Amino acid sequence: MQYWLMKSEPDEVSIDDVMSAKDKTVPWFGVRNYQARNFMRDAMQEGDGVLFYHSSCPEPGIAGIAEVASGPYPDATQFDPKSHYYDAKATQEQPRWISVDVKGVRKTRLLSLAEMRTLPQLADMVVLQKGSRLSITPVTAAQWKQVLALLKGA
DNA sequence: GCCAACGTTGGC
DNA sequence: GCCAACGTTGGC
Numbered sequence: 001m002q003y004w005l006m007k008s009e010p011d012e013v014s015i016d017d018v019m020s021a022k023d024k025t026v027p028w029f030g031v032r033n034y035q036a037r038n039f040m041r042d043a044m045q046e047g048d049g050v051l052f053y054h055s056s057c058p059e060p061g062i063a064g065i066a067e068v069a070s071g072p073y074p075d076a077t078q079f080d081p082k083s084h085y086y087d088a089k090a091t092q093e094q095p096r097w098i099s100v101d102v103k104g105v106r107k108t109r110l111l112s113l114a115e116m117r118t119l120p121q122l123a124d125m126v127v128l129q130k131g132s133r134l135s136i137t138p139v140t141a142a143q144w145k146q147v148l149a150l151l152k153g154a
Numbered sequence: 155g156c157c158a159a160c161g162t163t164g165g166c
Numbered sequence: 167g168c169c170a171a172c173g174t175t176g177g178c
Contacts, residue, residue, distance in 0.1 A: 007176090032174095033161075056176055113177075131159045133175045 002048045003139040004039070004068070005127050006102065007055040015052050015064035018104035025069050025103040029077045030085045032097060036136040040100050041072045049144055050102055053127070054110075055135075061112035062147065070101035109154035111147065121146045 006028065008014070018026050031037050050066040074095035077085035090096040116122050126137035139147075 009176095035161095060177070133160060135175085 002043065002045065003051070003141065003144040004044065004048060005051040005053050005062070005125070005137050005139050006066075007053045007127075007135040009056045010054045010063070011057065014054065015066075015104065015107045018052065018064070018066065018102065019107055021104070023103065024105075025101050027076070027099045028102050029075050029099050031075070031099070031135060032085065032087070033135060036134050037098055039136045039138070041098050043138075044068050044072070044100055046070060049139075051139060051144075051147060052102075052104070059110060059112055061110045061114075061116065062108065062151070063110055064107045065105040065148070065151070066102050067105055068100055069103035072098045072100055075099040108151040111150055119146075119150075 012030075013026060018024060028040070031040065046068055048068040050068060051062050052064040052066045054060055054063045074092075075085070075097040076099070077083040078087040078090040078095060078097045079092065080086055085097075087096055113128075116125070116128060122128065122143060125139065125143050126132055126134070
């Protein structure tokens, strides 16, 4: 069992979108970074815990709890010429990009990035490190516990 | 819109 | 393999 922080632009897929989706489950499409892809492909397992993070928005921060709900499979958007995420170098035989399904557990209060930065117990989170841009980052069990405690009942 | 930081591309 | 140029991310 591992834990992850996954960034999503709420304009594209918000925690509300996830919680109102069928089975509260959405495909995590559009990852176009090899390191993030490799986390999904090589390290994630069904049932892993996910901190659902809103990025590139007025108030970035953790907006909910989710879980990994599938193994890795090819990201359909890479094959779609109309998609923003289309990749001409990807083929059905040799996909480059993958998705996993993510299932919402609950929407929480927003634990804003600004608040996270004030908390010493979260200072080591990968997402808070200078220059960190990865859309998927590992979270330690201790960090997971701390964040859940901060979001308890909210 | 700005810009720091990181990632990718491609010439050599 | 190096590295300059360019592209992207994402907070502010």
